[in-house]
Each structure stands twice: as C-alpha cells, then as structure tokens.
Amino acid sequence: MGKVTVKFYQDVRDAAGVPSVEVETEGPTPLTLFLNNLAERFEKLKPMLANLQTERAAVIVLVNGRAPIPPSSAVLVGGEEISILPMVEGG
C-alpha cells in the first residue's frame, strides 16, 4: 500500500473540481492504469488524459517533476507526486 498525491493545475483543476487528491495504491501500479482509474473517478478528465505524449496530447503528466518516456514505462510504488497540467506553449 502507498499513497500517491495528484495535483491538478489551471483548467485541468477546473475539470477535476479539486486542486489535488491523494490516492491509495495497492502495490506497484503502472502509471497508465493509475491514470485510467483517475479518469473513471473524474469523468471530465477522461478526454484530457487521452493521447499522452503525442501531438494530440491535451495535458502533460509529470511524476515527481519528470515526464516518463513513454508514459507506460512508469510504475508507481507510493510516495510519488503527480502533476497534471494543460499542454501549453509560451516563453
């Protein structure tokens, strides 16, 4: 068992309706499965979480500040902080 903190930003936060959430995981959990479960819980996030790390991506997902490449390579063991931010450009 481990606890993963998920933080939502900008319009992802609007969609989730909360700034952050803590999720209990039962043993090592692939990030993609974790995000699928998150999308089930927060219905409005579902379209946002599709197509990660493709040109159609709507959000950027960071695990402890880094984007796992590919997303399927990441396994959560508890204690991680996940940031979900809108895809942006600028600077």
Next chain:
Amino acid sequence: MQGAYMGKILRVNLTDKKVSESPLPEEYVRKYIGGRGIAARLLYDVMSPGTDPLSPDSKMVWGTGPLTGLPVQACSSGWVVTAKSPATGTYFRSRCVSNLGIMLKRSGYDFLIIEGKAESPTYVYIDNGEVEFGDASSLWGTTTDLAEYLLKNHLIRNPRVETAVIGPAGERLVKYAIIQCGTRQLGRGGMGAIMGSKNLKALAVYGDKPIPIADEELLKELVREQIAQLSAAHGAKRMQRYGTAAIHTLINQIGDYPYKNFWGTYFPEHEKLDGEGRVKRTIRNAGCPNCLINCWKITYVREGPYAGAWVDGPEYETFCTFGGLLDISNLDATIAANQLADLYGIDTISAGVAIAFAIEAFERGIITTKDTDGMVLKWRDEEVMMKLIKKIAFREGFGDLLAEGVKIASERIGKGSEEFAIHIKGLELPAYDPRPVKAHGLGMVTSNIGGSHALSYGTQEVFGLPTAVDRFAVEGKGKLTKFNQDRLTWGECCIWCTFPTRTEWHKPDLLTKIVAAATGIDFGGFDSALKIGERVWNVEKAFNVREGFDRRHDTLPARFLKEPIPEGPSKGQKFELEPMLDEYYQARGWDVATGLPTRNKLEELGLKDIADDLEKMGRLR
C-alpha cells in the same frame, strides 16, 4: 521575383542624410529566404569586424520576411533587427511582432539599413518610399509612450504610422535598452542603445502599397489547412487564454524556474503569479493580424497600491524576472514593473537579472549600502525593484553600474561575484535554468546572440513536443540542439511565429508549401529548410568568429557548472558542458577543439566567400 517580396533595400545614413536604394539580390533570396537570414547576411557584408557597436560606423539592418504582411496565420507582423550588440559584442538579432514590419514592406522595402550618426536628436519618417529626417529635440528625454504620441500626432500628424522609439534608457546607452514598437518591443541585446548612439529617437513608417502574392488561390487553400492544424492544437487554445505565461506553472513544476538569481529552480509561491490571476486582470486579448492564437494580453491593475498600472503582458519571462527571480509573488507589482521598464525603455529580462545579481551580492556582503546609494537590497522587496528599474534606466548612482549588464558589473565588483553573474557572452539569461533541461541549456550556451532561449528551444524536453526526450539525459543533446537551432532559424527567415512552429502544431511540410505559394519559389521541403537554417546559423557564427569568439566563449557562469540544484524536482542537477559541447561541434561539422567553422562545412553550405574571409584572418579550421 513573383511574390511576397518588394524587391528593394533602403539605406539611410544619418550622418549626411543620404538615402539610397538597391535591389534585393535574388541570390540572397534563394540562399537565405528573407527575414533573419538575409538580414544576417547583409549585416555580415556591411559591418567591418571590430566596429564599436555604439559608433557611427555601426549598422542596423531592419528586416521583414516573405510572409510579413500576408494573410497567413502565425507570422504576419513578424520582423527583425540585426546589429552588433553593445551587450555582447556578437551578432545580434532581436525579433518583434508589431505592424511596423508590415508598414515597411508596404512602403516598398524588404530591408532597411541604418548607419551613421545624426548631429542632433532626429527621427526618420518613411512614407511610401519617401524618406524624411525630422527634428526630435522635443522628444528627447521622453518616455516611450509620450514619444510615440507626440511623433504620431504632433510631428508627423499621421496617427496611422507605425513607430519604433527609444526611451531615456536608450538615450543613455543602457546596454539592454529596448526599442518600443507600439505595445511590443525589440527587447534584447541593447538595440535601443544603438539607436541612442546614433541620436535616433524614433523611426516611423507608413505604407499602403500592395504586397504581391505568387499564387493567391493556392495560398488561401493552404492557409485553410493551417487554420485547421492550429485549431486542433490544445496548446494553442491555452495560449489564447493565458498568453505566453501559460508555461509558468509547467516550468516551475519541472524544477526549471529561476528562483532567487538562479540559486534554486522551484518558486514556492508560483501559483500567485500563475494564469488565473492574470486572466482576471486581462481586459483585452490581442495579437498579430490574421493570427487566431491572440497571445497578447492587455492587463490592468484595478485596485491596491499599483492601481492604474497596465501593460501588454507580462510575458512569461517577465513574470519570472520581475517575480520569482526576486522572490516577489505580487502579480500587480510585476505588471507595474513591466510598465515602468517599457516606458523607460529597458529589457525586463536583463533588468530583472541585474537586480537579482545585485541583491545576491548585497546579501553576501560583497557590496554594501555604500555602493547602493544607501539602499538595503533584499529579496521580496517590490520597492527595491521599482527604484532600481528607474536608477538603471536613468543611470543614476548604483544604477549606472547595473546598466552595463551583469558581466561588466561583476567584473568591476569582483570578489567572486562573477560566479553568480548570470549571463552568456554578456547577455543575461532568460527564465530557464540550463541545468535541468540540457538541450535547452546547450541552445543558450551556443546561441549566436548569447544567453537567449529564442534561437533554440528544447521543446522536446519542456513540452514533450514534437517528440518527448528525457531532459536530464546528456547524450544526443548536441545533435538535438543543432536541429532545434536550424529549425527556428529557418522559421525566422520566413518569419514564422516561434511558438506553433517549434512544437510543430502546424506541420513543417505545410509551412514550406505556404512559403512556396506566397513567393513562387520552390525552396524545397523541410530538409531543405533545415539546410537553409544551417546556412544562416553559419553566417551568424562567422560574424562572431570574425569578432574573436570561439569555444572559450561557449560557456556558463560557474553557478551552473559547479553548484547542484539544491531542492525541488531537479535537485542535484548540474550542467555537463564539455561532453555536450563536443557533440554539438561534431554535429555542426566544426572543429571540436576550437569551435571554429571548417572550410568543408562552409563550402558545403555555399559559403566559400565567408570561408575565404575567415581563412585570411586565421579563423578557419
């Protein structure tokens, strides 16, 4: 030439008020396309090595691209100024988005070369090809907004002209003085100081000549596809809402946000400066003509101590340099500081970095109140920020030292302050720490203009676009940086907007077709585009090599090389300069030991004449 070009270069000498025209060389169009490319080549041609950038012999090349002024998305108001920078001593290009470029083109010119020095404060007015020199004595000493107002409404009496003016900082040759163009800026590299050194307070341009298009129907069809591509990009929609500051949170969350003079890379109070607060203060969205993104944000402070402050911005960089870099989290103060900098005419990036440097030097006891006109410098102090902006712009007291930029300021102060003077080749770094984004950092290290993110952006590391890359990895970053530089260089030759181009929200192959439809010239596909970008990069590099730059100058302040990031998502990262530099020079086909170009590479790029120049100087390998 069939379309998109006006076919002429205008040359204006302020010393003898001589004006001349010459045809735009077709060879240069084929080799460099336009915009930054031809401007760089013209500067190389007309500027002798070793020229003092603030002397009458110094030249400025103002340039438009083939797409400037055309009904195409994400490019139409782009233009550049190239010159030798007084801040860096290197080639410099500063890019602006304002209608002045469109007016220059509609006045009949693709490029404008300004040289010499006027005897007294002067403005130059170009009206549909007619050039007039005016007395700017009444404008001298004014802020940029007043100068523009008086010029348009009282001196020229044509409110439709587009202007480029300097403020008090440009007149005083502040090394990072800007040129204000409406509400936008030529922000970096001290282009405003060059105008000031020439007694040129302002340039005003009006034109209503049609810009030819080679295949108008095909262009319309291609632009429809471009609109479809941009409309589908999620990031473009976020820019509509938040502007360039959309990235503020992301940069912080990946641990790349300069905090307290680049000591750290995570700003604990970043959310106070983030998107929604700015959206509340945005009273108008704006943007380049024809662009659906509309990334400009007119923000206004309605209440509190800064009530009445407004600015077109702040852009992301300013949110940081007048924000977290100084440990300031008051959005209203950031807006007010941005407004002051624009009115006085100084670059918000360099000014913020200079102030942060001064605060750290004070905090360490390297300087004291004896050096700072009695001011106690500390983090989180909005009043200090406001006072120093004014002191820098007017070169008052301690501000006179900071007006030279952190490189020179630290050299004069000494006592180890050079280690935390945050610049590359004399240009203060923008709002990215190089340590946790290696290609992005290497792009700044090897940039032909010094510490700028604008000539190479590690989108693969920062946004994961167009293909995600591990930002901590070292291997492969030399090659990646070359690609990013060549891509953006080509984009700025055509004058494509950097944002959707570097993330490939509109596809490169489509963009090459648009350029061909507009110009009637087949420049080839994206591979050819990259080759043109590489050619232009080498011309700019050759300019710098002539000035004495080589591998020794492609480096970073000791902070990034020696100090691991102390906390946050990028904790422990340093910048692994040497192996990345080796790989970069190899990818460029340059001499690895010296960083100098080789004859083989220059001849491969069709630059034999430049190779000959460098060889005569003993600067070729």
